Amino acid sequence: MSDLLPDDLDLVSITQLRQVANQSPQPYRLHLQVESRIEKTTSAGSPFFEVKLVDAADSFIWRVFDNNPLFQDVARLARNTFIQLAGQWVEGKYGLEPRQVQWRPLADDEASALLLGDPELASRQHADYADITAFVSSMRDPRLLKLCQVFLERHGERFRRTGAARRNHHARRGGLVEHVAQMMRCAAAIAGVYPQLNRDLMIAGVLFHDCGKLWENAYVESGFVMPYNLTAEMLGHIPLGLELVNKLWRDLLEAPEAVGWTALEPASEVVRLHLLHLIASHHGTHEFGSPVLPKTPEAVALHHVDNIDAKLEMFRRGYAGSKELAPGIFEKFVPWPVNIVAPLPAVHLPPTESVP
Known part of the structure; x- marks a missing residue:
């Protein structure tokens, strides 16, 4: 995390964060709602939580393991709670992952704006x-x-x-x-x-x-x-x-x-x-x-x-969220049955030229 306080960080949506998670090193904060919290167990028998977090246009799963300082806080996190998560974000093995996380509940006006x-x-x-x-x-x-x-x-x-x-x-x-x-x-x-x-x-x-x-x-x-x-x-x-x-x-x-x-x-x-x-x-x-x-x-x-x-x-959703397999080729996604290809851009002629 930077030396900035969490509330001083840039506020972004989940979709915006996906676009910069592996490109920009600075931390961000998100306003989110807890859709679900499921307790699971690792192959070694240790407990962890899968927390589904959503905003108006996207969602992701936050995995919180028992060695995380926020583990007990997350254990008490109720469904439908509005929260702010601030931290350093990366695209990890399972998608978006926050590091050095700080969180707090949202104020009523912040929750209304999020909706x-x-x-x-x-x-x-x-x-x-x-x-x-x-x-x-x-x-x-x-x-x-x-x-x-x-x-x-x-x-x-x-x-x-x-x-x-x-x-x-x-x-x-x-x-x-x-x-x-x-x-x-x-x-x-x-x-x-x-x-x-x-x-x-x-x-x-x-x-x-x-x-x-x-x-x-x-x-x-x-x-x-x-x-x-x-x-x-x-x-x-x-x-x-x-x-x-x-x-x-x-x-x-x-x-x-x-x-x-x-x-x-x-x-x-x-x-x-x-x-x-x-x-x-x-x-x-x-x-x-x-x-x-x-x-x-x-x-x-x-x-x-x-x-x-x-x-x-x-x-549009495929271009925004699918893995780029090669320049201009994006991995297929449900329910699309094949990989998709970037559209052909329209030609931009110099101002002095025109098409007859």
């Missing part, structure tokens, strides 16, 4: 949510517009702390907001190229395609734990999404403005069915959990928009 993510992530998710509300506001169909607005009013807070998945893509607090925002940008662009697509239906389909994950992949209000629950386990996010949209739709039909919708074409019942079809078919095949296959242009487009964003997020 928002590092400044870059928090800023990105804030901008993504603003884009979602802007796309919704741009819709012309009053039924789909009102449906989306009511969803955001009733469930926006839960939406903002839900992950898009448990492991494979956008698997972090607020990840569903990132996924939906990028899908909306893509869907709007595709609708501009293919004007036969119903843009309002596409935007609504993006918002609701994974809305069942608010009960399948939601993080607890004050932490980075994504608990399992019986309802989500037995039904899954597609049936839950269908049920939620039907419930919101029934509520809307009782609203005063619904009286004026009876004269609209296409009829409200047809609009509802098309939206439900997008939710039901967005996985694309029976094999991946869709109860029906895509049967409309919007359903086909939504499935591919969803798949593109998920796959490109997996590439």
